Amino acid sequence: MKVLVADLFSQAALEEMSNSGIQVIYNHALNGDSLKAVLQSEAPEVLVVRSTKVTGDMIASSPSLEFIIRAGAGVDNIDCVAASKNSIYVANCPGKNSVAVAELVMGHILSVDRRLPENYSLLKQGKWNKGAFSECTGIKGRKLGIIGLGAIGKEVSIRAKSFGLEVCGTDPFVSSSQAHALGIEYFNTAEEVARVSDIITFHVPSTPQTKGMINSSFLALCKENVVIINTSRGDLANETELLRELEAKPGFWYACDVYLGEPAAKECDFVHALAQHPKVYGSHHIGASTKQAETAIGLEALRMILQYSKTRKVDAGNLVNMQTTTKANVSVNVRHHGQALAGLLTSLVDCGCKVQEIENKPFRDGAAYTATVYLDCKNLECLQGIVAELNGKEGVIHANLVHLG
Template sequence: MFLICDVFSQEGIRSLTEDGYEVVYNKDLAGDGLVEEVRSLQPEVLVVRSTKVTKGVIDASSNLKVIIRAGAGTDTIDVEYATTQGIYVANCPGKNATAVAELAMGLIISIDRRLAENYLFQKQGKWRKGIFAKCLGLKGRTLGLIGFGNISQKVAQRALAFEMKVVAYDVIQKDTEGVQFVSSIDEVLEIADIVSLHVPNLPTTKGMVNAEFLNKMKDNAVLINTARGELINEEDLAVHLETNENFWYGTDVLKGEPSSKECDWEHPLALHPRVYGSHHIGASTKQAEAEIGEEVVRIGKKFKEIGIIDDINHVNKSMLKKNYTLVIRAKNGTKSLADIYTTLEDNQWDIEKTESTPCKSEGLFLLKILGDGPRNIEEKLSSFESIEEVSFE
């Protein structure tokens, strides 16, 4: 069973059900309600987007085999605990990159042209054209990108189309036309008029935007964050906003966001007049929903069919790796070996070592393979006439 507990592509659900998979879809599940539903349904596959998957959720199902994040980041999932329970965690990197990049550019444009205030005055029946005459425009200004992954690269493409200058810092530099790479974050902060964050939430990046970071930026700079709220020391940012009257912050993410889809909620930064915020909607477009839905379906079907997850999606593979000893009794000859190794490669088996010995029965050999891969390899190998017996030791 697939339990999908966030907004998800209807086409993706249709694809699963048409192939005979049982699907329960409830986009409003979260917290205790999610725990109870998992306990009741005992799903094998849990699909989430922004919903938190805690120890309690994981413990609620003894049948749970894989958690799929319908997006890239997995900091809302207790990956470490899932790993201790032998549960696979997968994600869909790059599939929502365009949507998040579009939102980042939207925040940049909105701050530059003060769109929120424009809307507000019109709704109040007021005409205030004169106060917006100081808007600078984007052409010729410098956008600094910290991190240069899928989303950041798409932001760069769009900024260049606006005739902006683009500088970037990443531990891995990528040869990208029109983008100037610099050797440190400090260089980005010194050069950029607008700084956009595109790094994951890690121990090394948590709270990276602090007083020291902010004081290295230009007094009238704009900071954009469509990555993670945990990157920001919000107390330091609040002080910086108060002491730098021309500094702006645009964000799609804040610390302590509600787990529910709708509720009353206030945040000090969200109430600040020079903070433009959105409701963690970076991936919330129908286009992104469709792309992510297709990828989730592909991951889920492949796992259900052959018990494996592709490396690009497998978040906890290195932590979850298990070695098995596969014991194969086969007829002597190159055909037997070809059948064995081709099948192992096709089914993504990682081989650590092998040991081959002659059998007492004439014309047979015993092959022991220590490695990691889908357990249904036993069935696949047994289908060959050259192979007499397959088992796990």
């Protein structure tokens, strides 16, 4: 099997792949046309990326590609729709960078409160101005609101509480009892969190519902001196409205690690109204960029690659583009001796049935098999005829049609 790694990646994981007989192509400078060209020339089965964009055009140009791994959380840099249309697995490494991002969030909280960048800058200029930085509030006893209580949000809450912050939050996939068990005051909506929090940090994926959620309407609910932190996705912010609010509210500060239109290149010039604003503390999309996170993510990606090379299977906990609810309304169940399924799929297609899933499991020592074909089929009369015909075939123990609820 051939694996193309097109982003920075754990050297130990690369060596382990090679030692396992996998052909590895490693070039972390690839992106855009250069990545497309290597996908075409090398024809890998597996592609591993971190922040590099994988477009539908790249996917369509690489028919050998079977599996795309995002070495991190989220997959918004991968065209998952195109991958699904080309029958390509897309997976990520959830939770492996949670501690790294949570540490960065705490760094931003302290940086805003103590104005650490300005402290550093004046000292480098040979200037001393203790009085300018003696009015900091301190963070003990202040309320931190966490929008998104997944793996990263939970790690943020642990660290925040150790600093004496009171923690509240919201997440549609976390119950109030689960939040309370973590020592987090639970609210049903982000708007409720906005009204009571001194600091708000966002840890949600990029979806149609979350895009632009940091906007004038949200900020109108917040305290005048609120601190907003975004280490999730650049498109969570309506940057035009955000810039306007930064000018209108003297006590409002914003800290972020992500920007709309941020460069794909690892190093280049970057002129951006939000990044250069004096009341914005920004980092260079480095949330997951620690050696510890790199190792953890590398090991998880390595585990998936080794498993896939041996079994062509991917764990459900990593997959992001597989259908989770079936469209099947019936199934054909066949107990047989191993040769009974020939021609069945053709007959089903001729009957107007759409195959959703197929299972064929052997009994011990291959004594017999049990197969289940899940179908979306409206022509039940035709399907009943196929099942009746199966029951007359040599090697079929029994076949039956099951109507699914």
